[in-house]
Amino acid sequence: QKEVEQNSGPLSVPEGAIASLNCTYSDRGSQSFFWYRQYSGKSPELIMFIYSNGDKEDGRFTAQLNKASQYVSLLIRDSQPSDSATYLCAPLARATNKLIFGTGTLLAVQP
Amino acid sequence: DVKVTQSSRYLVKRTGEKVFLECVQDMDHENMFWYRQDPGLGLRLIYFSYDVKMKEKGDIPEGYSVSREKKERFSLILESASTNQTSMYLCASSPRLAPLVLEFFGPGTRLTVL
Numbered sequence A: 001q002k003e004v005e006q007n008s009g010p011l012s013v014p015e016g017a018i019a020s021l022n023c024t025y026s027d028r029g030s031q032s033f034f035w036y037r038q039y040s041g042k043s044p045e046l047i048m049f050i051y052s053n054g055d056k057e058d059g060r061f062t063a064q065l066n067k068a069s070q071y072v073s074l075l076i077r078d079s080q081p082s083d084s085a086t087y088l089c090a091p092l093a094r095a096t097n098k099l100i101f102g103t104g105t106l107l108a109v110q111p
Numbered sequence B: 001d002v003k004v005t006q007s008s009r010y011l012v013k014r015t016g017e018k019v020f021l022e023c024v025q026d027m028d029h030e031n032m033f034w035y036r037q038d039p040g041l042g043l044r045l046i047y048f049s050y051d052v053k054m055k056e057k058g059d060i061p062e063g064y065s066v067s068r069e070k071k072e073r074f075s076l077i078l079e080s081a082s083t084n085q086t087s088m089y090l091c092a093s094s095p096r097l098a099p100l101v102l103e104f105f106g107p108g109t110r111l112t113v114l
Helices: none
Strands: A011-014 A019-025 A033-038 A045-050 A054-058 A061-066 A071-076 A085-093 A105-110 B004-006 B010-013 B019-025 B031-038 B042-049 B064-070 B073-078 B087-094 B109-113
Touching: A011 A019, A019 A033, A019 A085, A019 A105, A033 A061, A045 A054, A045 A061, A045 A071, A071 A085, A085 B042, B004 B087, B010 B019, B019 B031, B019 B087, B019 B109, B031 B064, B031 B073, B042 B064, B042 B073, B073 B087
Parallel strands: A011 A105, B010 B109
Antiparallel strands: A019 A071, A033 A045, A033 A085, A054 A061, A061 A071, A085 A105, B004 B019, B019 B073, B031 B042, B031 B087, B064 B073, B087 B109
16 A cells, blocks of 8 residues: 555546545554645645644635545635646655655646 | 755766756755655655755665755765666755745756666
């Protein structure tokens, strides 16, 4: 089992829809979770991080965390073509105190 | 608005060459990191440094070394480049009070070893 699992996609959504990006992780001790956006050929950009169970909202982005299910998600409301990118999930491994990056989900927002 | 820079965007080297990848940050950050990114494998940590002259191995340090002589500069060295080191190399930095919040990445160096 991979430490961090993300569906590679592509996840295709129409403009204006809600995009839901999911991530599961194996380290039950992970406490902090980070979401990055990476455009093709560019470096990752930090979008959000979440520590507590529940939802955290920042503009059009909402991160959701369920530690019992070892599941974290990122919702993008009112998706725009400019949101088309790969989204990386990165839990912080408790034992090593290092970020473990998933391989990412490619999101394609269709105009 | 430049924050983290890397010496080259693209680099082509031959097997056996010694390769230097340079990273410079202008935010006075204590922590600096080197990652490589490969399709299907994600970002993997090679080395990191919490202070000048300090270095710690990451998950895949074999075949690499690093140097941090000044706070703003962190160099990754491939002692004898091999084809399996063809990859995208990303440098990142973070402040002492939030060492693990990697907000600032460099633009990356795409290295091809022939």
